[in-house]
Amino acid sequence: MKNIFKKGFTLSEVLIALSIIGVVAALTVPQVIYNYNEKAFEALELKAKDTLTQAFDIYLSDIGKNQLKTSDFNTKAKLEEFLTHYTRGKAIDFPTNYRGENGGPMGVAGSNNYGCVKTKDSIMICLAPISSTTKFVVFDLNGSAGPNMQNKDLNLSYRYDINGRVYK
Numbered sequence: 341m342k343n344i345f346k347k348g349f350t351l352s353e354v355l356i357a358l359s360i361i362g363v364v365a366a367l368t369v370p371q372v373i374y375n376y377n378e379k380a381f382e383a384l385e386l387k388a389k390d391t392l393t394q395a396f397d398i399y400l401s402d403i404g405k406n407q408l409k410t411s412d413f414n415t416k417a418k419l420e421e422f423l424t425h426y427t428r429g430k431a432i433d434f435p436t437n438y439r440g441e442n443g444g445p446m447g448v449a450g451s452n453n454y455g456c457v458k459t460k461d462s463i464m465i466c467l468a469p470i471s472s473t474t475k476f477v478v479f480d481l482n483g484s485a486g487p488n489m490q491n492k493d494l495n496l497s498y499r500y501d502i503n504g505r506v507y508k
Contacts, residue, residue, distance in 0.1 A: 384481040385495055388463045389506050392477065395426035396504030407502050413470035419455020423465060429457030434466055435480070439489045446490060448478065458483055467500065475499050477506060 349357075399422065400406060412418050420431040434454050440446035448454075454476075456466040464480035477498035480488070488494060500506050 381481055381493060384463060385479060388465060388479040388481060391427055391459060392465055393506050399426055400504050408470060408504055410470050415469065416453050416455050419467045419469065423455055423457040427457055427459055427465060429459040432456050432458050435484065437488055438494055441490050475501065
């Protein structure tokens with residue numbers, strides 16, 4: 341009788357190879373997803389800043405001045421009027437479901453006076469009145485969708501000035 345050897349892999353070899361591939365995937369996929377999300381939020385942040393900068397530029401062009409008229413930026417209603425007209429967004433109230441970096445509830449001082457809009461691409465842009473000393477700009481990069489957490493999709497590090505400049 342001839343001794344015939346079949347060539348191929350045994351079931352245990354295939355299972356070991358699949359296990360190794362699974363472990364490597366489990367270690368690398370979360371980092372890949374995290375990097376993707378970070379890049380997506382960076383792109384949305386730039387888009388939100390550009391949207392607001394363009395709104396200020398168009399407003400200044402419309403009024404024929406090189407500085408914002410403080411009377412147009414001193415109340416919530418006037419801020420919302422500016423934002424809805426120049427960003428083509430829909431006026432909304434400042435949300436209260438935000439969390440700080442540690443995961444606990446977070447409030448933004450004076451946010452009941454902020455004018456806020458939600459743009460067509462679901463970015464929330466809020467402005468503090470120009471009379472405030474800080475002139476905060478708040479961007480929520482994905483609207484009401486989570487995580488609604490500071491330094492994730494919520495950015496509080498921007499300001500604006502009398503010249504319509506948006507900066508960090």
